[in-house]
Amino acid sequence: MARTRVRNTPLFALSFSAILLLTATGCGGESGTSSSAAPSGADGAGKDTGPVVVATTSWEGAFAKAAGAEDVKVIVPESVQHAPDYDPKPSDLAAVADADFVLYAPFEPYAEKFKEAAGGDAELVEVNLDNDADKARAEVTRLGEMFGTEAAAAKWITSFDTEYGTLRKNLKNAWPNGEAPTVVAQVFSAWSAKLAGAEVVGTYGPKAVTAEQLSDLSGTKPQLVLDNAHMSTGTVLPDSGARQVSIINYPGKDLDLLTVYKNAATTVEKAMNAS
The missing domain is CATH 3.40.50.1980 (Nitrogenase molybdenum iron protein domain)
Known part of the structure; x- marks a missing residue:
């Protein structure tokens, strides 16, 4: 589940908002439709969509998606052929600060920058980036348990096993x-x-x-x-x-x-x- 961050609103701001509400009601006008910002990990209707995940590359991002995460932001652009060469921008580091989980690989030189930017709110997760079938299943299962999306991870593994078995059979025939x-x-x-x-x-x-x-x-x-x-x-x-x-x-x-x-x-x- 996504963490809900609590922001402390100054007392004078609350008082001012209350005065406006009372004034609008006293004048007999209908108040407009009010929508508060959805919390981290929720859609516009307030429905929980799971954890907010920031992944350094599409590789980590794909593992997160396979594990059931729906809100996944990838930092390194797809156009970068060799991801470890990427130099994170300030906006990248700002995105990390809003995450529930930050996924990275130890061989990425910018991992330390993301650790610093994450502060104390986000949970840093080192991902074993290996597409070996057994290791991929294990990593998706681990992330699913971490995200609280075990059912989605298990469903993905079932579809993966089916597809992987078909690909192996076709390659053997070839x-x-x-x-x-x-x-x-x-x-x-x-x-x-x-x-x-x-x-x-x-x-x-x-x-x-x-x-x-x-x-x-x-x-x-x-x-x-x-x-x-x-x-x-x-x-x-x-x-x-x-x-x-x-x-x-x-x-x-x-x-x-x-x-x-x-x-x-x-x-x-x-x-x-x-x-």
């Missing part, structure tokens, strides 16, 4: 010659290899790939390289014959986490079947 492809994956893209049922023969990142690593990875003779679109360092194995594709971790403006899995499945399937 395996070249009926055999699982061998892949090298950037560490933050390894979840897409699991989705495809691929055999991971090596990983790299997040640090730059060394000459020794290149030699070792090339020796595994992978069919695919699953790169991280948000941290790409260019072609990883240029002379190996492996087909490199970019995997996107961050959802779009709709904060639909399922779309990330669907897009990854489409990307990998095309790569597997490319001539």
Whole structure:
């Protein structure tokens, strides 16, 4: 449930408002429709919509939405390819101050700024940003319990399991010659290899790939390289014959986490079947 913040109104302001009300009533005029501002986490009709969540990126925002949060504000614009490079504006920090929960990742350099801006009202939540299916389920469940939206989180997980199972089945049916492809994956893209049922023969990142690593990875003779679109360092194995594709971790403006899995499945399937 969203926290309700209590504001202390000066006594003279209350007295002045009372005088105006009495004057309007004494003159026999009908008072206009009065609407007080809805409390944090409530819509215009005063209906509780759950907690107010501020997420540093659409990735955290998607986890919050999957967990049942309806009022979610994302700080880093979608146009920023590498989110940790973003420099928060004063207005971003002001938005944090109005939140019930602030979601961030430890690798984001601006996390400390958000902690300071949140003050004592908002609860700071470090999110495990990993699209591995098991970890995603666990994180959505945890956030749902934190937000008090367990039922919505459980419903999302049910739909996720159905969609994930369908994507895995379709990808397996698309395996070249009926055999699982061998892949090298950037560490933050390894979840897409699991989705495809691929055999991971090596990983790299997040640090730059060394000459020794290149030699070792090339020796595994992978069919695919699953790169991280948000941290790409260019072609990883240029002379190996492996087909490199970019995997996107961050959802779009709709904060639909399922779309990330669907897009990854489409990307990998095309790569597997490319001539």
